[in-house]
Amino acid sequence: MLNINQINYTYLPQHKNEVAMALSFDVQLEQGDIAALIGPSGAGKSTLLALIAGFLVPDSGEITINSKSICQLEPAQRPLSMLFQEHNLFPHLSVFENIALGINPNLKLTAEQKQHVIDSAKQVGIDTYLERLPEQLSGGQRQRVALARCLLRERPLLLLDEPFSALDPALRAEMLNLVKQLATTRNMTVLMITHSPEDAEKIANKCIFINEGTIKAVGETRDILSNPVLPELKNYLGLTLQET
């Protein structure tokens, strides 16, 4: 479904004492996969998502979704939705309008489309707040609104850049379950950055470990997290400390 084929990207030094940071990625996801992207801070997780989303342009390589190259497409044209940790919503627009943007950026909707907005809000449990502004919602409710907009876009790939990390553990688990349930019913493919192996275990069938700008391990989440072989992965999971 998603094919990241030998993508290379280099951050060039901006100042005299800096060095270039070269990253390279090669990985495939099947339709319906929920994949967790794990790895230490600075490993390259956000860069990989930015390359897929089109915010960064690779120096070489190819990215395809359902066998079609997406590298020439603008971010908005790509067959994917993305949810960030924050700033997903427009503060001056109501919940209804924020969701409706997923259908039409100029917010002119037919009666049928309006009903789709309401249905989508229902699916994530925020249909009673449609008239509110984002500032009148809790963090968890705001992320539900953003998720509703992603669902309405009906794109086959959902990229999650730690959207639930600021929520308390119970709410985070609830949101992850919601993503899993929605992804399963819609056969969506999900790629999510997480700093929490527990979150990866909760919903991801596949786990991708990135270190120093490249993918070091890919496999079933259980295998990657329970039987790590790579020393870097053991280090990341804190297992080397327990062994000594």
Ligand SMILES: Nc1ncnc2c1ncn2[C@@H]1O[C@H](COP(=O)(O)OP(=O)(O)OP(=O)(O)O)[C@@H](O)[C@H]1O
């Ligand atoms: N705009 C930039 N200019 C130069 N280097 C950058 C830039 N953005 C990121 N980098 C470098 O690229 C590397 C990968 O960064 P990236 O943000 O992708 O890591 P990450 O795994 O998402 O980290 P974190 O978990 O801390 O968010 C880091 O070494 C970072 O310093």
